[in-house]
Amino acid sequence: MKRYETLASTMADEIRSGHVPVGSRLPSLRQIMAQHGVSQSTVFRAYYLLEEWGLIRARERSGYYVAPGASVPVPLSARPASVAESAKVDISELVFSVLEAAKQPGIVPLGSAFPAPQLFPLPRLAKSLAHATRLINPWNTVVDLPPGNEQLRRQISLRYMAMGIPQPIEGIVITSGALEALNLCLMAVTRPGDVVAVESPGFYAALQAIERLDLRAVEIPVDPASGLDLAALEEALKTHPVRACWFMTNFQNPTGATLSPAKKQALVELLGQHDVPLIEDDVYGELHFQPDYPLPALAFDTRGLVMHCSSFSKTLAPGYRIGWVSAGRFTDRIQRLKLMTTLSASIPAQAGIADYLQHGGYDKHLRKVRSALRAQLHAMDAALARWLPPDVRWSRPEGGYFVWLELPEAIDAMDLHRLAIARGISLAPGPIFSARHAYRHCVRLNFGHPWAPPIENAIRTLGELLSELSARRA
Amino acid sequence: MKRYETLASTMADEIRSGHVPVGSRLPSLRQIMAQHGVSQSTVFRAYYLLEEWGLIRARERSGYYVAPGASVPVPLSARPASVAESAKVDISELVFSVLEAAKQPGIVPLGSAFPAPQLFPLPRLAKSLAHATRLINPWNTVVDLPPGNEQLRRQISLRYMAMGIPQPIEGIVITSGALEALNLCLMAVTRPGDVVAVESPGFYAALQAIERLDLRAVEIPVDPASGLDLAALEEALKTHPVRACWFMTNFQNPTGATLSPAKKQALVELLGQHDVPLIEDDVYGELHFQPDYPLPALAFDTRGLVMHCSSFSKTLAPGYRIGWVSAGRFTDRIQRLKLMTTLSASIPAQAGIADYLQHGGYDKHLRKVRSALRAQLHAMDAALARWLPPDVRWSRPEGGYFVWLELPEAIDAMDLHRLAIARGISLAPGPIFSARHAYRHCVRLNFGHPWAPPIENAIRTLGELLSELSARRA
Numbered sequence: 001m002k003r004y005e006t007l008a009s010t011m012a013d014e015i016r017s018g019h020v021p022v023g024s025r026l027p028s029l030r031q032i033m034a035q036h037g038v039s040q041s042t043v044f045r046a047y048y049l050l051e052e053w054g055l056i057r058a059r060e061r062s063g064y065y066v067a068p069g070a071s072v073p074v075p076l077s078a079r080p081a082s083v084a085e086s087a088k089v090d091i092s093e094l095v096f097s098v099l100e101a102a103k104q105p106g107i108v109p110l111g112s113a114f115p116a117p118q119l120f121p122l123p124r125l126a127k128s129l130a131h132a133t134r135l136i137n138p139w140n141t142v143v144d145l146p147p148g149n150e151q152l153r154r155q156i157s158l159r160y161m162a163m164g165i166p167q168p169i170e171g172i173v174i175t176s177g178a179l180e181a182l183n184l185c186l187m188a189v190t191r192p193g194d195v196v197a198v199e200s201p202g203f204y205a206a207l208q209a210i211e212r213l214d215l216r217a218v219e220i221p222v223d224p225a226s227g228l229d230l231a232a233l234e235e236a237l238k239t240h241p242v243r244a245c246w247f248m249t250n251f252q253n254p255t256g257a258t259l260s261p262a263k264k265q266a267l268v269e270l271l272g273q274h275d276v277p278l279i280e281d282d283v284y285g286e287l288h289f290q291p292d293y294p295l296p297a298l299a300f301d302t303r304g305l306v307m308h309c310s311s312f313s314k315t316l317a318p319g320y321r322i323g324w325v326s327a328g329r330f331t332d333r334i335q336r337l338k339l340m341t342t343l344s345a346s347i348p349a350q351a352g353i354a355d356y357l358q359h360g361g362y363d364k365h366l367r368k369v370r371s372a373l374r375a376q377l378h379a380m381d382a383a384l385a386r387w388l389p390p391d392v393r394w395s396r397p398e399g400g401y402f403v404w405l406e407l408p409e410a411i412d413a414m415d416l417h418r419l420a421i422a423r424g425i426s427l428a429p430g431p432i433f434s435a436r437h438a439y440r441h442c443v444r445l446n447f448g449h450p451w452a453p454p455i456e457n458a459i460r461t462l463g464e465l466l467s468e469l470s471a472r473r474a
Numbered sequence: 475m476k477r478y479e480t481l482a483s484t485m486a487d488e489i490r491s492g493h494v495p496v497g498s499r500l501p502s503l504r505q506i507m508a509q510h511g512v513s514q515s516t517v518f519r520a521y522y523l524l525e526e527w528g529l530i531r532a533r534e535r536s537g538y539y540v541a542p543g544a545s546v547p548v549p550l551s552a553r554p555a556s557v558a559e560s561a562k563v564d565i566s567e568l569v570f571s572v573l574e575a576a577k578q579p580g581i582v583p584l585g586s587a588f589p590a591p592q593l594f595p596l597p598r599l600a601k602s603l604a605h606a607t608r609l610i611n612p613w614n615t616v617v618d619l620p621p622g623n624e625q626l627r628r629q630i631s632l633r634y635m636a637m638g639i640p641q642p643i644e645g646i647v648i649t650s651g652a653l654e655a656l657n658l659c660l661m662a663v664t665r666p667g668d669v670v671a672v673e674s675p676g677f678y679a680a681l682q683a684i685e686r687l688d689l690r691a692v693e694i695p696v697d698p699a700s701g702l703d704l705a706a707l708e709e710a711l712k713t714h715p716v717r718a719c720w721f722m723t724n725f726q727n728p729t730g731a732t733l734s735p736a737k738k739q740a741l742v743e744l745l746g747q748h749d750v751p752l753i754e755d756d757v758y759g760e761l762h763f764q765p766d767y768p769l770p771a772l773a774f775d776t777r778g779l780v781m782h783c784s785s786f787s788k789t790l791a792p793g794y795r796i797g798w799v800s801a802g803r804f805t806d807r808i809q810r811l812k813l814m815t816t817l818s819a820s821i822p823a824q825a826g827i828a829d830y831l832q833h834g835g836y837d838k839h840l841r842k843v844r845s846a847l848r849a850q851l852h853a854m855d856a857a858l859a860r861w862l863p864p865d866v867r868w869s870r871p872e873g874g875y876f877v878w879l880e881l882p883e884a885i886d887a888m889d890l891h892r893l894a895i896a897r898g899i900s901l902a903p904g905p906i907f908s909a910r911h912a913y914r915h916c917v918r919l920n921f922g923h924p925w926a927p928p929i930e931n932a933i934r935t936l937g938e939l940l941s942e943l944s945a946r947r948a
Contacts, residue, residue, distance in 0.1 A: 096810055117612035129822055130604030138591035141793030176650050176795075176816040183815050192666045192688055208814040214666055319615030319821030321650075336570060340682045341657050342650040346820035347793030348603055 004045035007036055008053075009374045011046065013289075015055050015066055016381075016396070026056060026064040049375075053382035086195045086218040086240050089211040089435045095204045098417065102426035108458040111417075111426030113253075114318055115287075115401050115448030119369050124360050125317055129352030136351055145344045146335040148174025148324075152354035156324055165299045167308075167326040173334050174345045178283045178311035178323035181334075183209050184341075185279040185307045185325060186246065188333040190215055194243040197236055199228060201404075201433035201442065203253045203281065206246045210435075217435045218242060224395040224404050227257035230266055237274045244277050250294050251284035254433050254444035255404040256397025258294055265300040277330070278306045283323075284400040286315045286366055289374045294399070304328040312353055315366060320349040373401050373448065380447040383456055387463035389470065394445075401448030407441045410473045411466065416443065419465045425458045478519035479849045481510055482527075485520060486852045487763075489529050489540055490870070500530060500538040527856035560669045560692040560714050563685040563909045569678045572891065576900035582932040585891075585900030587727075588792055589761075589875050589922030593843050598834050599791055603826030610825055619818045620809040622648025622798075626828035630798055639773045641782075641800040647808050648819045652757045652785035652797035655808075657683050658815075659753040659781045659799060660718065662807040664689055668717040671710055673702060675878075675907035675916065677727045677755065680720045684909075691909045692716060698869040698878050701731035704740055711748045718751050724768050725758035728907050728918035729878040730871025732768055739774040751804070752780045757797075758874040760789045760840055763848040768873070778802040786827055789840060794823040847875050847922065854921040857930050861937035863944065875922030881915045881940065884947045890917065893939045899932045 014020050027035070032043050047064060050056045056064045102111045140149075147153060153172045160167040175181040182205070190196060192214035198206045200219035210217045218240050221229040228247060236242060247267075249259045259267065271278050282296045298308040307330055311323030322345055327334045338344070356362065380403060384394055388405075395404040407413065413429035420427055428446075430439025449455060488494050501509070506517050521538060524530045530538045576585045614623075621627060627646045634641040649655040656679070664670060666688035672680045674693035684691045692714050695703040702721060710716060721741075723733045733741065745752050756770045772782040781804055785797030796819055801808045812818070830836065854877060858868055862879075869878040881887065887903035894901055902920075904913025923929060 092810060092814070096813075099813075117615050120612070120615075122610070122612055122615070123608070126604070126607040126610075126822075129607050130600070133600040133603050134597070136596070136600075136793070138594070138596055141591050141594075141596070141791070176820070179814075180816045187686070205814065212661070212811070212814055317615070319610070319818070321816065321818060321820045336566060337686070339570075339573075340566070340679065340686055342654045342795070342816060344793070344795060346650070346795045346823040348600075348823060348826070349820040352822070 002045075003038060004042045005049065005375045006371050007038055007042060008046040008049040009371065009378055010036070011050060012053060012055055012378045013374075015050075020066050022066050022068055024066050025062075026066070028063070053378050054385055055378075055382070086216040087435055089207045089215075089217050091204055091207040091432065091435060091437075092211060094437065095208065095432045098429065098432055101417075101421045104421075104424075106424065107421075108425045108454050109449065110445045110455075110458060111428040112446045112448070113428075115314065115369070115373065115446075116450060117318060118450065119372055119448070120316055120318070121360065121365050122317075125352065125356050128356035128360055129348060132351035132355040133348040136347065141347055146173055146338045147331070148172075148345060149347065149350035149354055152322075152350050152357070153324075155354055155357040156326075160326065163293055163295065163299075165295065171328055171331045172324055172326050173331060173338060174350055175323045175325060175338065176342055176345050177313050177321045178281065178309045179205055180338075180342065181309040181311070181323045181325040182206070182246065182279055182281055184334045184337045185309065185327070185330065186210075186213065186215075186244065187337050188330050189244045189277050189279075195240050197233065197240075197242050197245040197247075197276075198435075199247055199252065200435075201254050201430060201439050203248060204432050206281075207435050209246075219435055222252060222255055222257055224255040224257050227252060227255075227259040227263065228267065230263060230270065233267070234270055237270065237276065242274070242276055244279060245271065246279040246281065247297075248281040248284075249297050250282055251287065251397055251400030251402070253284070253400070254402055254428065256395045256400055256402050258398055259297070261295060264295070264297040268297050268300040268306065271305055272303050276305070280306050280308045282308060282310045283314050285310065287370055287373055287401065288399040289370060289377070290398055298326070307334075315369065316356070316362065317349075317353060320353060321346065322349050322353050370399075372450065373399075376401070376447045376449065376451055377403070379451040380445065380459075383459040387460040389463065389466050392466065401446055403445050403447060405443045405445060407443065407466065408470065409441050411441050411469050413440055413443050415469055416462070416465055419469070420462060423461050423465070425461060427462070476519075477512060478516045479523065480845050481512055481516060482520040482523040483845065483848045483852055484510070485524060486527060486529055487848075489524075490855075494540050496540050496542055498540055499536070500540070502537070527852050528859055529856070560690040561909055563681045563689075563691050565678055565681040565906065565909060565911075566685060568911065569682065569906045572903065572906055575891075575895045578895075578898075580898065581895075582899045582928050583923065584919045584929075584932060585902040586920045586922070587902075589788065589843070589847070589920075590924060591792060592924070593846055593922070594790055594792070595834065595839050596791075599826065599830050602830035602834055603822060606825035606829040607822040610821065615821055620647055620812045621805070622646075622819060623821065623824035623828055626796075626824045626831070627798075629828055629831040634800065637767055637769065637773075639769065645802055645805045646798055646800050647805060647812060648824055649797045649799060649812065650816055650819050651787050651795045652755065652783045653679055654812075654816065655783040655785070655797045655799040656680070656720065656753060656755055658808045658811045659783060659801070659804065660684075660687065660689075660720065661811050662804050663718045663751050663753075669714050671707065671714075671716050671719040671721075671750075672909075673721055673726065674909075675728050675904060675913050677722060678906050680755075681909050683720075693909055696726060696729055696731055698729040698731055701726060701729075701733040701737065702741065704737060704744065707741070708744055711744065711750065716748070716750055718753060719745065720753045720755065721771075722755040722758075723771050724756055725761065725871055725874030725876070727758070727874070728876055728902065730869045730874055730876050732872055733771070735769060735774075738769070738771040742771050742774040742780065745779055746777050750779070754780050754782045756782060756784045757788050759784065761844055761847055761875065762873040763844060763851070764872055772800070781808075789843065790830070790836065791823075791827060794827060795820065796823050796827050844873075846924065847873075850875070850921045850923070850925055851877070853925040854919065854933075857933040861934040863937065863940050866940065875920055877919050877921060879917045879919060881917065882944065883915050885915050885940065885943050887914055887917050889943055890936070890939055893943075894936060897935050897939070899935060901936070
């Protein structure tokens with residue numbers, strides 16, 4: 001992440017949020033240099049980027065102005081009218097066919113669930129892994145069963161403390177990625193036939209887990225701007241025997257929505273009234289574009305109902321498969337389920353990440369990743385505005401690396417998916433994010449990859465495909 | 475493993491098998507030196523060890539003779555009279571309380587499920603891990619999803635080929651240890667309420683999986699000498715709607731029994747007639763004391779009913795948590811279940827083991843481990859004969875590192891377990907190996923640790939505790 005990219009991102013945020021109105025003149029070169037403490041050439045390069053993103057325009061001999069349309073908020077209307085009935089789930093076939101299609105080599109990975117691995121400090125991490133593995137006490141390879149490597153749990157506990165929500169080391173169970181943590185939590189609090197509240201649209205792994213464990217899903221609408229519909233959740237809690245909730249409160253997958261602190265607090269209070277545990281999936285929380293980590297619902301939990309799950313897979317070490325849950329009073333049950341199913345997470349991988357957290361500069365790395373993702377979002381925004389038909393709308397996440405698109409109602413995202421795959425582009429069509437295969441006119445795109453011509457071209461191609469599909473319908 | 479230890483083990487096998495009758499004179503020093511190509515001092519040291527194991531006695535000026543009782547076969551009578559009724563399983567509390575008690579530091583680990591980690595080439599493996607991790611293509615950290623690292627799957631496939639039972643690379647799915655492989659197999663072929671045939675006594679993880687997945691178990695008796703009772707299995711298949719079998723065909727846990735090739739073939743044919751899949755747990759197969767790997771049931775499978783599960787946890791790398799299943803026609807379903815639950819095994823751990831298998835000398839290491847375990851079995855045998863009351867019987871496994879003891883019927887193994895824990899000794903009491911908490915007078919002991927005075931003393935203590943318990947009963 002270059003300095004001019006950071007500057008451009010900051011200025012872009014101000015423009016898009018409406019703080020600098022359309023048509024107004026940007027501050028002078030000298031003002032910007034003084035305000036941000038940067039050189040003249042840095043400001044120039046930031047200008048070029050902002051111009052490329054379509055946010056500013058130069059007028060000859062009078063400087064830069066905010067371009068028309070730059071700050072227009074993007075409205076998003078897609079949401080189910082009401083709580084969906086609890087239903088048996090049958091999503092896996094669809095998800096797997098989409099994932100399989102996206103595996104072809106050389107594909108532009110707009111449908112990927114991961115950020116670009118080159119954003120991660122893999123050589124430094126490999127060093128930590130090699131160092132830590134040499135030091136492993138052989139006995140630990142047979143006794144480091146759940147809850148997991150103590151050094152790693154201590155580091156995770158320290159990070160909770162830094163956020164102001166101390167969690168005891170004893171309650172932290174290391175898992176094979178957050179996915180296992182979430183699955184173990186769900187098993188810990190449900191029996192076959194139970195009803196579980198999930199988000200709609202929501203992460204397909206929740207639906208797959210519900211399918212696999214013979215549970216029933218009740219879908220709670222998520223607004224791409226404000227997140228989970230609490231009134232709908234309240235209705236569901238009154239009308240269904242909900243045994244657990246599985247929600248993503250920060251930078252939700254697929255919409256990117258984040259619950260405000262007030263909504264998180266209200267959510268926890270509502271669940272407390274009904275004594276329903278919350279499985280909180282917070283794997284994107286560290287990828288915030290604002291200065292601070294948006295506190296998870298866990299921070300408002302006074303009754304021990306929240307199991308907070310996260311991992312290093314989206315922020316540091318995708319393939320190491322190390323996640324965790326801070327499970328409070330559910331800890332024992334979850335440890336036992338872990339012992340019964342996969343015994344323990346890989347011990348060298350745990351030790352390697354623990355070493356990296358202590359010595360590798362994780363916070364510095366996170367700052368770089370956040371900054372890179374923020375710039376990539378601006379580039380994605382600009383490309384979508386440039387190449388997509390004007391009746392397409394999309395979300396404006398404040399973290400993570402997913403943007404949620406609403407296409408015109410007549411467009412079928414599965415058609416777009418098939419055409420895009422044939423052109424070497426993957427995307428995540430809306431129906432994989434719903435038990436009822438809804439959101440047929442929606443698409444999730446990944447902006448977790450350094451911006452480059454193939455991505456710009458892929459967005460352009462999507463625009464062409466959309467026009468084609470619209471023409472067919474007309 | 476010293477040369478004299480290997481020689482002593484070989485001679486001990488001959489004596490115990492009855493090839494050298496009790497009271498007969500051992501071959502002359504010169505004959506043994508010539509036959510085994512060893513020096514005089516090696517033979518002398520082997521003699522001392524055989525004497526210590528109680529197998530030979532010196533007669534002044536006339537040489538060494540086989541000691542009385544040395545070759546007496548050890549009869550074992552414990553077996554349920556018939557197939558147990560299919561039943562809901564409730565074993566976990568008992569298993570966890572036993573495992574928890576055995577976790578205290580410094581305990582003599584006769585109850586452990588693992589061999590001593592110092593038998594493993596951990597520094598060489600760490601080198602492979604460090605080397606391989608440096609070479610990982612970053613993209614593989616996000617795309618190496620199931621079925622897993624290709625190099626590793628190729629190495630595993632080559633090992634099957636060397637055994638004469640070629641398995642296609644495409645059918646090999648890498649898992650987080652064999653435990654996950656077994657669990658995924660069970661999920662792949664059952665639905666809640668289904669009946670699964672398991673061994674009795676059998677590995678408690680099978681019972682835990684059945685409990686967790688709301689299945690029902692039908693227990694098939696295992697004879698500690700000849701293994702699974704096929705007539706009982708046939709009866710069970712006729713009288714219960716058995717949907718799957720989970721059996722350990724080599725060096726079964728806990729008895730150490732191995733099915734003969736003829737029995738394995740008959741097993742596969744019987745299951746074929748009923749179209750019932752076999753989940754074959756073969757994690758101890760590589761730890762054979764005879765020259766060749768005892769072919770698994772998989773080798774006799776012509777209908778694709780066998781899912782063959784194994785791992786590196788018992789032979790090379792306990793904490794890496796890398797196992798696999800060669801799953802034939804169940805491969806797709808298992809891959810998907812893996813994707814849904816833990817996504818993939820740790821990628822550095824997979825790459826590290828793949829590198830070790832290619833360059834680390836796995837076969838040489840295995841020969842050393844087998845040889846060490848065989849000598850440890852002889853030492854365990856000798857210690858049991860020396861210190862335990864004469865009415866205790868035990869099994870004579872041909873591989874692995876477990877021996878199964880039958881105490882007098884009046885002794886309660888749970889009492890022995892509690893007393894032993896208080897004396898700093900763990901053991902695995904019989905009831906944890908049965909859905910009905912049977913085998914109350916049986917115990918599994920681990921001989922996977924290099925023989926040393928604390929182990930000898932622990933066996934002596936067990937002998938004292940047994941006398942104490944017998945006296946109380948009398």
